[in-house]
Amino acid sequence: MTRYLFDNATIVTLDPEDHIYDRGQLAIEGETILSVGRAPDDFQPDERIDLGGRVVMPGLYNAHTHAAMTFARGYAEDLPLERWFNERIWRLESALTPEIVYWGTALAAVEMIRGGIVGFGDMYFHMDQVARVVEESGMRATLAWTVFGQGEEVGITVPETVDFVHHHNGAAGGRLRALFGPHSPYMCPDAFLARTAAVAYREGIGIHIHVAETPEQVKLAWDQYDMSPVELLGNRGLFETHTIVAHAIHVNEVDITTLANKQVHVVQCPSTYLRYAMGVAPVPEMLARGVNVALGTDGAGSSVALNMWREMRLAVLMQRQAHGDPTLMPGSLPLHMAAANGARALGFPQSGVLAPGNAADLIVIDTTAPHFQPLHDVIAGLVWCTEPADVRDVMVAGRWLMRDRNLLTLDEEAILSGFREALSEMLGRPLGQFRTYDVG
């Protein structure tokens, strides 16, 4: 069991009171934070790390992504969403292989760790490959194998998803979690959603699902069921377990009440919403009503970058523009959304806050770089100045994933080479039709 002492640290705890310790100490014992602020007098560290005033803070959670989709980065630009789906992304995905899922996710893990992300909520196909990357990388992750419930799935049958979840949930020393991934109310048959909810409730399994991304999807639900998509999910029982809904952009007051009452976790992906002009979710209202709102990058096919610093800033800016109010989403709020809210959404409540007894999941930001000077306001500096390259070190459960910008669990060169080979093989396959997005 290794003991680390961070000394001379600006400790940004992101606890509910936003305690910040100036030139403080943080003691770590094994997988856990022992003390924050000042180490016990008799603490004997194996290593003392002098941060020279640099910031240590909780690691970030990318709460909704399709990590493997690095293969589609920059592949479908400047298009309306339905053309993005049908003409580009879903056509490319017709050539999907387990190999590209493994290597694409590994490439995403490199990018995420380098940017200070310690855990991710993934929803894709061939998720056994994603689980391999989680095991190897040392990251935390909550995995959902996407299914459509229309009789034809990718790499799995619907009954097998139950085995997948039980096999992976709690694996990798607790770093891995798994849940169900019905795609969305607009792609999944109604009866399938209800059956998924029943099994999830009975077996104690969570759910990760897309909802209410476009006005057309909302109209479709009203036309078919005389309910909003959020109401439909609630009515079919999908909120009776630990449920993560991605997007929930086009929601009404009743939907927000439902999300709050049912303690549904909502994930916002601002880059994608802005790039594809998908609209602005009522995030300040959700937060005011007590909904746990986390942030995610979505897949690189829509967001291009897996950069949570960018998502934090865009989450603030899009609300300020939409409401004409420069005081919206102030101070440390985006940091809390990217850390503790994400950890909670993904089922890692011992992460996302630096506090004694919590998991030693943390990142060091090199706030001595010129573009942070002068650091009048450390929170403003973190939110508005930090880029992925400013993340110096990354630790998960007391284990280093990156130190001084060197990755310690993943072989970047081997991943780049494996990725290139898998992509080239994939692009050599004939492209057919994968799914069709045809709402509205």
Next chain:
Amino acid sequence: MTRYLFDNATIVTLDPEDHIYDRGQLAIEGETILSVGRAPDDFQPDERIDLGGRVVMPGLYNAHTHAAMTFARGYAEDLPLERWFNERIWRLESALTPEIVYWGTALAAVEMIRGGIVGFGDMYFHMDQVARVVEESGMRATLAWTVFGQGEEVGITVPETVDFVHHHNGAAGGRLRALFGPHSPYMCPDAFLARTAAVAYREGIGIHIHVAETPEQVKLAWDQYDMSPVELLGNRGLFETHTIVAHAIHVNEVDITTLANKQVHVVQCPSTYLRYAMGVAPVPEMLARGVNVALGTDGAGSSVALNMWREMRLAVLMQRQAHGDPTLMPGSLPLHMAAANGARALGFPQSGVLAPGNAADLIVIDTTAPHFQPLHDVIAGLVWCTEPADVRDVMVAGRWLMRDRNLLTLDEEAILSGFREALSEMLGRPLGQFRTYDVG
């Protein structure tokens, strides 16, 4: 005269036809680009630089900033604009010294060069100090000493501004340009604006001015002059010379026609507009009408970061959100705005495009980094993936300002230390009242 050959380069010329050369050659002779695509057979370089497929592209122009204001980075967060001015920024500026202008600008130059910015349009006080930084740094810059025309100026008299301009215009081997800097129609008396315009026209001097940042400023102009602020500037003769207007957010159809007809250069600073919820300028309309629209970071007091990659992305995203149109501002447009449009606005027409005979002002982007992979679309990669830390090399007029992330003209440690000392001295001075922003 040094000759460089860039080989194996992805050459993103940003010429009007958007030529891109795959694994091409770029030859440089002295201060000038000799050839693009393929070097002459008899070209004898002093140094051959193998880019291994990395991108070489024009350097960026930060066309409107107050570089010295790094001292106010993160100093005034989450406030409405008038409180930001009156309670924080203009109060802090009451303690301004020539020293903080010099060191603050030097710190800004470090950040700008590190982020691929080769030239900037600066508007501030004690501009002789800014000129020193331009001389030393090797950057290009177009400087305006801000004046209010109300009888009391900062560090200069209004008549002296003419000498300042003549002394500095064309200095530093042509890297320095200078023009007049009347603050704005809302801070400057009407007669002063007219007089400035007359002198500018007579002496062939350009103008850099703020305009139409808020609806209140527009209302004030209508109330006082029965004209929009843009009309007022035109009517008083300010568009009869090379004029740069910063912001022009709240403009109408007639204003856009005037800006187009008078070939006024408009600079947009998206970070500031979004952070302070200032509204969305009709940029697509301006561009469609032939207005030269460039981008800037504004001062770090409002934007926090001097990051042109961020400004490019935000310029796109804020328009897509405002108009609900994901096809707006597509492809390489933001790169053109940040490069050639900025160079033209600042009076450096031989810069901003990689073409034979143009100035050797360029940057190398390390597009081999994992977060660029796979580079399906090099333009999308540059716009959506690049962060300042991805800029490997910076050259201005054939001279290296940065190589392999090492600054070659500025001493970063000395600047950080000088800046800290000047800031501490400034913060030790009693804060009084500088100006009052009292429109509306």
